[in-house]
Amino acid sequence: MKTEADVLVVGGGIVGLATARALQLRKPGAHVVVIDKEDDIARHQTGNNSGVIHAGVYYTPGSYKARLCFDGRVRLVEYLQDKGIPHRIDGKLVVATNADEVDKMKEIQRRCQANNVPTQWMSREEFREVEPHAEGVAALQVKVTGVVDYKVVCQSYADDIRAAGGEIRTGTALVSGRPGLNDVTVETTQGPIVAKQVVTCGGLNADLVAKAMGARPETRIVGFRGEYYELTPEKSYLCNALIYPVPDPRFPFLGVHATKGIDGHVHLGPNAVIALAREGYSWTQINPRDMVQLAAFPGIWRLAQKYWKYSIGEVQRSFSKEAFVKATQKMMPEVQVEDVVRAGAGVRAQAMRPDGTLVEDFDFLHEHPRVLHVLNAPSPAATASLAIAEVIADKLAEAERVAI
Template sequence: MASCRLLRREFKTRRVCPSSGMLLRSLSAVDSGNWNLAKFLTTSTNLDDKNHQYDLVIVGGGIVGTATAQELSTRHPQLKLAILEKETELAAHQSGHNSGVIHAGIYYTPGSLKAKLCVKGLAMTYAYCDKHKIPYNKCGKLIVAVDPEEIPRLDNLMERGQQNGVKDLRMVGADEIKDIEPNCVGLKAIHSPHTGIIDWGLVTKHYGKQFESQGGRIYTDFNVSHFSLKAESKEGSTAGMTHPVEIKAGDKQNPVISSRFVVTCGGLHSDRLAEKSGCDPEPRIVPFRGEYLLLAPEKSDLVRGNIYPVPDPRFPFLGVHFTPRIDGSVWLGPNAVLAFKREGYGYTQFNLRDLADALSFRGLRKLAMRHLGYGLSEMYKGIYIRAQVKQLQRFVPSLRPQDVVRGPSGVRAQALDRDGQLVDDFVFDSGSSDLGCRVLHVRNAPSPAATSSLAIAEMVADHVEKQFSL
């Protein structure tokens, strides 16, 4: 119990817990030529119960969950570890539906976990990719002020980036902006040469491959429905004492998983997983969809690297930007609108429970009232392409509406408190009950969680070792 109190004090967060689900699959080999990972193959689950007993189980097969599993299996090869993922493959949601940027750590409050983990994570990401020959492009980034009133905010951002230890930042004027991005206009900009692009879904699957190669096991199609503590013994069995946490899936075809300890990295379902283990449901997760435009292939030379706006503190989200992709395409946007489903990538994807949960939460209602005009504007930009292009033309005037088509969407798991404030930093937690003390929850891992994933994994592993005395 003392270790649980220590954990909460160090993380400075409230009590919470997780859920997510999944069926056993094995990760296939990597095609080293084009770095495509083949589909997982479902394996039989009609095995002896001991085959489903683990020292530690990670719930959630996104980039944070797989990085954590890989780190723990590297540190403790003698332990039996498993990942539970509710979809048919890893990286099915946020980890595989993001802009693919390797962030440098400029925006984040100095001293915050976001800032520290991002700066460390960037260096770790490049080193990991070099070691494992995962492709990336260190194409750089410009944060551009196009209006005089944005320049003081840009100067403050430069100071923040320097305080965070971001390497090789420099302020450039209008002429140097043109040297870096010939089609971009601006009065002044921050140039971040170490910002890059990568396929985070591929990275996630590589983490999973490494985890399996070190003896770990991945269950997919395993949608966690219930956490409980076992009875101490049954017919001479000591499983209730050695592997007391029981994890059940909603699908009865899946095995019951038994474990000594659990770490949850549930992303869009992190609050629901918390409730399933008897923890506080807040901060609540509200899904926001970001809709991108796609630049026509023949116009892809309009941008060379990332072009971002100066953040406006009046609004909750960053604003539209230009993002080249590792496959050669260019994404423009996104906007930010309430998703009608936690994994709702389009307006027609709807889930009554998800929508009711969001609309009934007072935090969302307060946020919506404060930013009603902004929210309507974001919806308008999602419906009318020309409105979004107009925002983008502030940076690249030569962009035309006919140069773009509707592109992909992603859903962000935005954590909100009861007062409608965005929970901006990482939130980790553990409960105080007999069950809760055996579960560590990654409650909120916002962008730049992908960039920070290896650094987050180290930190989570440190606390797992301390709390669970591994």
């Protein structure tokens, strides 16, 4: 069967598109093909996130997340400026509401210093000049945080791919793959594709895609749905940019925060509840097969045992606007129940080990020299996309040299 692509990228989210772009630009004469099962690109994680350009505040120093978020943010902002894509770099405030949170915020500041993230410690009087409607005893300002519409970024990446000679095929789902000595045959719903190398960026289906390609990932993707509320237009003045709480280090999520998006709307959230389908954006979206697979995975029960009290609060905020607003009022006391309306939801693809621990860093699986799987790329993957793409391109180039 004739080789159809130099590299096949499975997944049309922001990581897949950034990867295809990097590979096509590195080898202008090559042919990179992107496939995605949906009828358009960026339909899941990328198209349903808060649009934050992250600084790298919370990540373990030296980790992929810390290094690639820093590098990726610089690359992304330069890209946005070069392409004329609307964005804002307004900074964010991490607000401490009591003395215990002040101590935790000092640790956050130390981590920022280790990650080369510039910060400024602010008193109550100082931070209220920036966010007059925030409340607390002190705040940490992270000036390099910003916002953008990542769907627009993805369209721009896609334009770059096509302009450089690459191809994007939507409505094309991977069925299976057979890595060989000289190439890889991938069966899709639109027929077979033979490629010299394959990269899978399956997001919410990353583990299933890897298994379909013959890999043996130890982790499983668990979907955590994050639900948002939105301030009514007449109350959007309550937030100028981004206002975050001090996260509790005992728990894996940041807590409800306020984000003024590129469109001027202020979103509150997200919470974090288990999705009842891999692409379950509401409680009514239930996939029995996904539920059976999830119930059979020991990690989910161990996670539930460890965080059951925290989970109850998240579920309560899912069903109760009053509970959601109460969490917001901790740092924005002027927000009232009548000031918020339901907004959208996103599902975070989080890799989990069988012992119930979450994979904290970006994770790659490279069992076969011609196939690389991106198994875990949650936030800040959108911010870091251009840097992640370079890492993947380097890995493929090294594998190609070894194969030769």
